[in-house]
Amino acid sequence: MLQELSIRNLAVIERIRVSYHRGFQVLTGETGAGKSIIIDAMGLVAGGRGSADMIRHGCDRAEVEAVFDLPESHPVWGALQRLGIQGDPQEALIIRRELQAQGKSAARINGQHVTLAMLREAGEHLVNIHGQHEHQSLLRTDRHLEWLDSFAGEAIQPLKSAYQDQYREYVSVNRELKELEDLTRQQMQMLDLYRYQLEEIAEARLKSGEDEALAEERRKLAHAEKLADAASGAYDLLHGAKGLSVLSKAISRLEEIVKVDPDRLSPLLEQLQSAFYNAEDVAHQLRDYRDDIEFNPERLSHIEQRLDLLFSLKRKYGESVEEILAYHARIQAETDRLENRDERLKELSESEERLRAELEAKAELLSGIRRDVSRQLARAVESELKDLQMERAIFEVRLESGTLSPTGSDLAEFLLSTNPGEPPKPLARIASGGEMSRIMLALKAIFSRIDQIPVLVFDEVDTGVSGRAAQAVAEKLSRLSCHCQVFAITHLPQVACMADYQYEIRKQVTEDGRTATSVKELAREDRVEELARMLGGVEVTDKTRHHAQEMLSLAEGQKNAC
DSSP states (O other): OEEEEEEEEETTEEEEEEEOOSSEEEEEOSTTSSHHHHHHHHHHHTTOOOOGGGBOTTOSEEEEEEEEOOOTTOHHHHHHHHTTOOOOTTSOEEEEEEEETTSOEEEEETTEEEOHHHHHHHHTTTEEEEOGGGHHHHHOHHHHHHHHHHHHGGGTHHHHHHHHHHHHHHHHHHHHHHHHHTOOHHHHHHHHHHHHHHHHHHHHTOOTTHHHHHHHHHHHHHTHHHHHHHHHHHHHHHHSTTTHHHHHHHHHHHHHHTTTSHHHHHHHHHHHHHHHHHHHHHHHHHHHHHHHOOOOHHHHHHHHHHHHHHHHHHHHHOSSHHHHHHHHHHHHHHHHHHHTHHHHHHHHHHHHHHHHHHHHHHHHHHHHHHHHHHHHHHHHHHHHHHHTTOTTOEEEEEEEEEEEETTEEEEEEEEEEOSTTOOOEEHHHHOOHHHHHHHHHHHHHHHHHHHOOSEEEEESTTTTOOHHHHHHHHHHHHHHTTTSEEEEEOSOHHHHTTOSEEEEEEEEEOTTSOEEEEEEEOOHHHHHHHHHHHHHTTOOOHHHHHHHHHHHHHHHHHOOOO
């Protein structure tokens, strides 16, 4: 469950911290008070998109933090482990999301920085938000197969995964086959050019990094005489009368007098001796360096020719020896492909035929599972709809065969009949807004038991319903809260009174003239006042208060014990 939600500088919310409970909770308040901002905040901690526009005016960032209390068996712990995020089921799970005015976003799970994709993967196990826009997903037939397969669960998942792996292989084979079939005469004529280039590069016998090594060797050979003269001159100076011999004589003079004034002369003597040994070592190294200098005009000429060849190849094939070798590998692969086109075409055609046959067989198995599951889903939805005052509704899943696709060969569409004697028709053609709300609620009720998502959020799911239908929606939400924590934004007192907890969202003007939204958990007497406002509008009378009190008492008696 969601234990606590903290929001700072999000839209008109300056700073709030709200504790929540298990069961069914409603958020009520005047239109525009900021109820949807609470839902937006929940969406942010679940990995929803955020933008700088959501930050409170005049602030440089917005922050949302959610604390979840989850059992050890909950699937989110496995998801966190796969993502490399530390989590202890014995402790709370803390998610923090930050939006910055510069447009950047940061997220943390248990204090560890995560990407938005990682947050979204974890959030899918934690919060499911149903807003009014989600009605549209019921009208999109491309989503219906997704719903059906989700209901099938493990009955279809292994086979579907195997099918999808093979389908990706099939697509890859098909793409390569088409590319080979589409080779033009001009591409085939490139073979002669590729062969010439391969031969030219191969004859050069290139070695990685040789251009740099040759350039360095050329530099030394070209300046061999200058290097030798300088090294020899320096060596002669060190070994001459003004070199090491002068240092040696100076050391002898100091050694004669060091005992007279050891405190001041001993350090000077040590420095002079060190200078002598260092100079002697340098002299030996200069001699060796001079002796190693190579005078080889023939080698210099060979290097010049080799570098000219490399320069010519670089102008054609790349800026370095490594790029030339990489180009050689590419055109070698392309040459092989062109030279073996006919053989590869035959091989790919056979693979495509084999894969297609295997995919069709798997797709047929998938269709069989879906036909069975579609009947089960139809019965489950009709059962839920009966609880929602749609006793005579007939729900069907129509499956039709299509071409092979990433999900098989099936096309699924939800059909509904709300009037006796009328055949089921596509939802878009017959369902009203209130009926769509109840169909979606029915599906959510079914899938909440499958998904194990602990927090379900409904943003005005009661849109378009009233009277007994509204009461049925309220009762369904209450029963739904037996297996998960349910939040609902509502303007209907029939729904609000069935909640276990009620929060009033209120917008007010602060002392500094700014608008701020506050959230208050209502005690029973406050709930009566808020329900009276929802019943009576602007003017709350003793009669509306009495009616609200009666509704609350009746609701307490109607709630099912979980």
